[in-house]
Amino acid sequence: MQLVSDARIELSSEPDIVRARQLVRKLAQDSRFSLVDQTKLVTAASELARNTVKHGGGGYMEMELLADGDRHGIRLCFVDEGPGIADLDQAMTDGWTSGGGLGLGLSGSKRLSNEFDIQSAPGAGTRVSITRWK
Amino acid sequence: MQKTAEILRSADTTLFDGWVADLQAGGWGDGGRFSETDWRNQAGEFLKLLAAASQDGLPDLDGSGGTALRNNLETLSRTMAMRGATSAQTATFVFSLKKPLFAHLQKAIPGDATRLADEMWAANGLIDRLGLHAVSTFQKSREEIINRQQEEMLELSTPVVKLWDGVLALPMIGTLDSARTQIVMESLLQRIVETGSTIAIIDITGVPTVDTLVAQHLLKTVTAIRLMGADCIISGIRPQIAQTIVHLGIDLTGISTKASLADALTLALKRSGYTVQKQAGATP
Amino acid sequence: MIDRIPILQIGDFLLITIQVDMHDQLALTLQDDLTSRIEKTGARGVLLDISTLDVVDSFIGRMISNISAVASVLSANTVVVGMQPAVAITLVELGLSLPGVQTALNAERGMELLRAAMDKEAAGDAVGQ
Numbered sequence: 001m002q003l004v005s006d007a008r009i010e011l012s013s014e015p016d017i018v019r020a021r022q023l024v025r026k027l028a029q030d031s032r033f034s035l036v037d038q039t040k041l042v043t044a045a046s047e048l049a050r051n052t053v054k055h056g057g058g059g060y061m062e063m064e065l066l067a068d069g070d071r072h073g074i075r076l077c078f079v080d081e082g083p084g085i086a087d088l089d090q091a092m093t094d095g096w097t098s099g100g101g102l103g104l105g106l107s108g109s110k111r112l113s114n115e116f117d118i119q120s121a122p123g124a125g126t127r128v129s130i131t132r133w134k
Numbered sequence: 135m136q137k138t139a140e141i142l143r144s145a146d147t148t149l150f151d152g153w154v155a156d157l158q159a160g161g162w163g164d165g166g167r168f169s170e171t172d173w174r175n176q177a178g179e180f181l182k183l184l185a186a187a188s189q190d191g192l193p194d195l196d197g198s199g200g201t202a203l204r205n206n207l208e209t210l211s212r213t214m215a216m217r218g219a220t221s222a223q224t225a226t227f228v229f230s231l232k233k234p235l236f237a238h239l240q241k242a243i244p245g246d247a248t249r250l251a252d253e254m255w256a257a258n259g260l261i262d263r264l265g266l267h268a269v270s271t272f273q274k275s276r277e278e279i280i281n282r283q284q285e286e287m288l289e290l291s292t293p294v295v296k297l298w299d300g301v302l303a304l305p306m307i308g309t310l311d312s313a314r315t316q317i318v319m320e321s322l323l324q325r326i327v328e329t330g331s332t333i334a335i336i337d338i339t340g341v342p343t344v345d346t347l348v349a350q351h352l353l354k355t356v357t358a359i360r361l362m363g364a365d366c367i368i369s370g371i372r373p374q375i376a377q378t379i380v381h382l383g384i385d386l387t388g389i390s391t392k393a394s395l396a397d398a399l400t401l402a403l404k405r406s407g408y409t410v411q412k413q414a415g416a417t418p
Numbered sequence: 419m420i421d422r423i424p425i426l427q428i429g430d431f432l433l434i435t436i437q438v439d440m441h442d443q444l445a446l447t448l449q450d451d452l453t454s455r456i457e458k459t460g461a462r463g464v465l466l467d468i469s470t471l472d473v474v475d476s477f478i479g480r481m482i483s484n485i486s487a488v489a490s491v492l493s494a495n496t497v498v499v500g501m502q503p504a505v506a507i508t509l510v511e512l513g514l515s516l517p518g519v520q521t522a523l524n525a526e527r528g529m530e531l532l533r534a535a536m537d538k539e540a541a542g543d544a545v546g547q
Contacts (some may be wrong), residue, residue, distance in 0.1 A: 014441045014442050014443055015441055017441065017442065018439050018440075018441045021439060021473060022439065025472075025473075034320075035504045036316075036320055036503075036504045036507050036508070038504070039472065039473060039504040039505060039507070039508045040507075040508050040511065042472075042473050043473055043474070043475050043508050043512060046473060046475040046477075047475055047476060050442070050475075050477060070273075070274070070277065105476060107513070108476060108511075108512040108513055108514075111511050111512065111513065112508065112511055112512060319507075320503065320504075320507065323503035323506065323507065324503050326503075326523070327502070327503060327523065330523055330524060330527075332523065332527075354507070354510045354511070357510045357515060358503070358506040358507050358509075358510045359506075360521070361501055361506040361509055361510065361515070361516065361521060362501045362503065362506045362521060362523060363498075363499065363501065363521035363522040363523045363527065363528075364523055
């Protein structure tokens with residue numbers, strides 16, 4: 001496991017969502033992911049970054065390069081200290097939304113990734129991580 | 135481990151001579167993978183980099199000081215992989231450096247068995263790490279080569295064919311696994327964009343069985359094709375496969391299916407606004 | 419960063435080419451701009467060119483659906499053209515099928531569709547008289 005950079009990528013406003021997309025795209029490109037895999041990762045990142053900004057009250061993203069024997073992958077973590085999610089099962093259901101969205105952010109990101117993990121509770125913020133293997 | 139670093143730093147020509155002589159004696163360069171000049175240059179270059187990296191003691195392979203050394207090894211390994219050498223040959227190249235290095239150490243540390251043992255142990259560890267790095271790069275390169283060959287074979291075995299202006303056909307043959315199906319589908323979508331075709335016919339006459347995963351991929355492909363602005367017909371669904379699809383509860387509503395490629399082509403032409411007429415009185 | 423996406427008028431149609439990585443506000447502004455442009459010009463068709471968009475997430479997907487729906491209410495047809503294969507595959511995986519949104523492979527085909535729709539409507543109007 002290797003953190004791509006020590007810096008966390010701040011996600012506090014809309015331009016940060018675009019920036020996050022571009023950084024993830026560059027990392028996936030440099031790691032020679034196929035175009036489709038790149039697109040899936042960037043799209044999932046966009047969904048989660050937006051969640052962090054719009055519902056999490058802002059937070060940050062971390063990018064990690066993974067190497068497991070001959071497998072190579074990218075893990076992205078999205079962390080915020082916002083209100084947290086009370087009912088995770090409900091939040092992960094397609095179409096469910098707490099406000100103004102298509103409600104595909106969490107479940108969609110899970111479908112677009114090889115691995116998905118979420119930790120969230122009311123008052124304890126949210127931490128979502130997704131992994132895409134080459 | 136000062137003595138070892140010192141010896142490496144000195145870039146003594148006897149070290150080079152000893153190494154090369156051993157490689158030669160072992161018939162390393164035989165088989166013509168490398169010309170003798172080539173690998174002598176390779177060895178010389180490697181020793182120079184080893185010397186440079188030993189300025190402050192044993193080289194730190196993982197640090198910035200070891201970068202040039204690692205790169206040199208990687209280039210060597212990759213070349214060997216491309217030329218069809220074995221991983222043993224790659225490893226031998228590096229490990230052969232041990233003998234002359236140990237010989238030097240023995241001469242430089244006479245009479246102090248403990249110190250000699252320590253130095254040899256450190257030197258051994260260093261060469262082992264270098265050798266392992268070379269081998270792992272070799273493996274990686276081999277895999278990349280094999281993967282590339284597989285992709286090329288895949289493209290050759292599932293060609294996308296133009297049946298008519300704006301009509302493409304993808305005859306799938308053999309068992310479909312998840313990975314293959316995905317790759318093939320991606321290339322079909324690409325071809326649709328490249329040729330500006332509005333209809334794609336996926337023919338699965340040559341596919342013996344279809345499982346849930348493959349069926350889902352087919353469905354996703356059809357949806358993706360429609361999203362892009364083209365349409366898709368699935369043809370060649372044999373009775374057994376039709377039964378499997380129903381049995382698996384896969385919903386094909388909204389997706390055009392035809393029993394044969396010929397029927398699919400007729401439908402495609404009709405949708406594209408063509409009619410086929412037989413000329414009266416014409417004899418084949 | 420640009421603050422609005424240009425909308426071109428070509429006869430009865432409006433043409434929008436998205437060439438930047440849009441932030442959310444830009445997408446919302448586009449929707450608003452387009453709505454008022456359709457109203458002002460009485461345009462009968464909208465061509466949305468996304469051939470250089472290499473990411474379409476649920477927000478942009480919703481923008482596309484909204485544009486199509488709003489235009490329809492204002493009596494204009496919408497065709498989205500040039501969706502990249504990787505984007506199409508990802509949208510399907512994401513679960514977005516963009517129902518009710520017409521698509522075409524490229525701008526040329528898109529224009530054909532828009533003209534055909536317009537002609538059909540004109541014929542329909544003529545019959546009704």
